[in-house]
Amino acid sequence: MARTKTAATAPSGASAKTSRNGRLSNAERSAYFARREAAKVLRLVLRGDARRRAVGSIKSLVYSPSVKNKKATFALVCQTLKHLSIIKQVLDSASILNSKWKRQEELVYILTYDILFGQEISLVGDAEKFLMLHKGAIQSALARLLVRNKVKSIEDLMALYQTPDVPKPRYVRVNTLKMDVDSAVLELGKQFVVQKDDLVPDLLILPPGCDLHDHPLIVNGCVFLQGKASSMVAAALAPKPGWKVLDACSAPGNKTVHLAALMKGKGKIVACELNKERVRRLKDTIKLSGAASIFINSLNQPEDIEVLHGDFLNLDPKDPAYSEVRAILLDPSCSGSGTAAERLDHLLPSHASGDVHIHLLFGHTADPTEMERLNKLSAFQKKALRHALSFPGVERVVYSTCSIHQVENEDVIKSVLPIAMSFGFQLATSFPQWNCRGLPVFEGSEHLLRTDPVEDKEGFFIALFVKGNIIDRSKNPTMPSSYNSKETCSGFEK
Numbered sequence: 300m301a302r303t304k305t306a307a308t309a310p311s312g313a314s315a316k317t318s319r320n321g322r323l324s325n326a327e328r329s330a331y332f333a334r335r336e337a338a339k340v341l342r343l344v345l346r347g348d349a350r351r352r353a354v355g356s357i358k359s360l361v362y363s364p365s366v367k368n369k370k371a372t373f374a375l376v377c378q379t380l381k382h383l384s385i386i387k388q389v390l391d392s393a394s395i396l397n398s399k400w401k402r403q404e405e406l407v408y409i410l411t412y413d414i415l416f417g418q419e420i421s422l423v424g425d426a427e428k429f430l431m432l433h434k435g436a437i438q439s440a441l442a443r444l445l446v447r448n449k450v451k452s453i454e455d456l457m458a459l460y461q462t463p464d465v466p467k468p469r470y471v472r473v474n475t476l477k478m479d480v481d482s483a484v485l486e487l488g489k490q491f492v493v494q495k496d497d498l499v500p501d502l503l504i505l506p507p508g509c510d511l512h513d514h515p516l517i518v519n520g521c522v523f524l525q526g527k528a529s530s531m532v533a534a535a536l537a538p539k540p541g542w543k544v545l546d547a548c549s550a551p552g553n554k555t556v557h558l559a560a561l562m563k564g565k566g567k568i569v570a571c572e573l574n575k576e577r578v579r580r581l582k583d584t585i586k587l588s589g590a591a592s593i594f595i596n597s598l599n600q601p602e603d604i605e606v607l608h609g610d611f612l613n614l615d616p617k618d619p620a621y622s623e624v625r626a627i628l629l630d631p632s633c634s635g636s637g638t639a640a641e642r643l644d645h646l647l648p649s650h651a652s653g654d655v656h657i658h659l660l661f662g663h664t665a666d667p668t669e670m671e672r673l674n675k676l677s678a679f680q681k682k683a684l685r686h687a688l689s690f691p692g693v694e695r696v697v698y699s700t701c702s703i704h705q706v707e708n709e710d711v712i713k714s715v716l717p718i719a720m721s722f723g724f725q726l727a728t729s730f731p732q733w734n735c736r737g738l739p740v741f742e743g744s745e746h747l748l749r750t751d752p753v754e755d756k757e758g759f760f761i762a763l764f765v766k767g768n769i770i771d772r773s774k775n776p777t778m779p780s781s782y783n784s785k786e787t788c789s790g791f792e793k
């Protein structure tokens with residue numbers, strides 16, 4: 300196995316240059332800062348993980364504006380986390396840390412990673428100098444660890460401890476308000492192997508790991524980084540151009556602007572969001588998508604997507620302003636457990652236990668604090684879904700989560716089903732060709748859609764309610780003529 304070389308590692312020769320003229324080379328300078336940026340991110344990640352309350356995912360922390368050298372920082376954080384168990388054992392055994400360095404343990408972890416697995420580091424900072432002084436003790440501790448684990452090489456040791464990577468294709472959704480799908484395929488095809496998704500027409504599949512953050516099509520809003528399951532939600536709702544549609548919990552707005560594209564910029568979208576900070580992100584997404592400047596209302600006048608900063612639960616369904624709303628997309632706050640792999644949670648110490656796979660599949664949790672959180676979320680989700688179904692003019696409601704937990708998914712649907720039926724709704728099968736359906740915990744759960752956290756690398760849930768007398772199968776390709784699904788979802792027996 301090749302040793303990992305992070306961008307933060309000073310290239311060989313850099314230290315020689317420092318020692319020759321006593322000045323830092325550019326590579327040394329950027330390695331020095333990347334290690335400090337990585338240490339800050341690592342501190343937040345590890346503290347959040349220890350408290351089981353993450354401030355943000357690894358990616359969101361690295362891609363925050365305050366981090367300058369994003370690539371190097373991301374690589375250092377991920378590599379250090381991957382090897383953290385070995386690094387900690389080595390440092391324990393070497394017994395070199397006094398209280399001063401224990402207070403900076405994240406920086407020490409990162410430097411130790413570079414000493415053990417990266418390339419040579421140069422003596423550019425106090426921490427670097429300290430650890431290089433003890434390089435011999437660190438390497439002896441590693442040698443003892445090899446003997447203890449009965450392995451001959453560091454590569455064997457890494458294989459023993461490493462959490463497997465989760466390769467996942469990179470999905471991008473073409474913003475058809477700005478660019479057609481074929482042009483996007485041509486443009487992205489200059490750099491990557493691009494395939495069209497067979498289920499969502501405006502979705503493209505690129506190779507795992509390709510970095511698109513700075514790609515011109517991303518920067519100018521022609522394509523959005525959006526996963527497959529997330530892109531299936533607005534497609535399942537299938538609003539028609541000219542409709543009035545409410546996005547109930549909308550920030551950061553990925554599904555709002557997908558709705559706008561599906562409606563071909565015709566009709567009206569009201570996007571509601573409770574959180575002030577996230578309203579700003581929602582507005583940015585709308586601006587980037589171009590939806591703000593091209594929407595045309597029923598009177599043929601230009602119209603912005605209307606952003607409502609407030610609580611969806613406080614919108615009055617009897618208010619005449621909402622009498623013409625025909626579809627509601629409800630993607631409420633949820634545990635996010637289905638995107639744990641995407642968020643790289645498998646790298647975190649809390650995921651090091653052997654029952655990760657069971658947890659990934661079924662969302663079981665024995666942690667009472669976590670259970671309490673899930674129950675609170677579930678109570679809100681039920682309330683919000685009941686509210687969505689009570690808007691008198693609404694014909695279609697889609698409910699989605701990025702959670703694998705039954706309590707946020709099937710249980711929510713089961714509990715609102717009687718009231719939904721009393722309003723004239725029934726469950727419809729979105730994407731009937733999709734095999735992985737809801738857990739069989741009530742009659743009708745086969746209409747529900749799950750994405751498989753193992754196979755699809757993300758666990759999403761989608762439920763579609765349609766007013767009974769207006770199910771028109773010929774006009775709605777996401778609905779089946781009959782439901783006839785094979786069971787293939789990992790581990791779910793019907």
Ligand SMILES: C[S@@+](CC[C@H](N)C(=O)[O-])C[C@H]1O[C@@H](n2cnc3c(N)ncnc32)[C@H](O)[C@@H]1O
Binds near residue numbers: 633
């Ligand atoms: C899962 S996110 C929505 C993601 C969004 N649909 C997208 O695809 O970009 C849920 C959002 O609902 C917002 N939210 C939570 N409770 C709300 C409420 N009562 N009313 C409106 N928005 C709410 C949260 O602040 C959060 O931004």
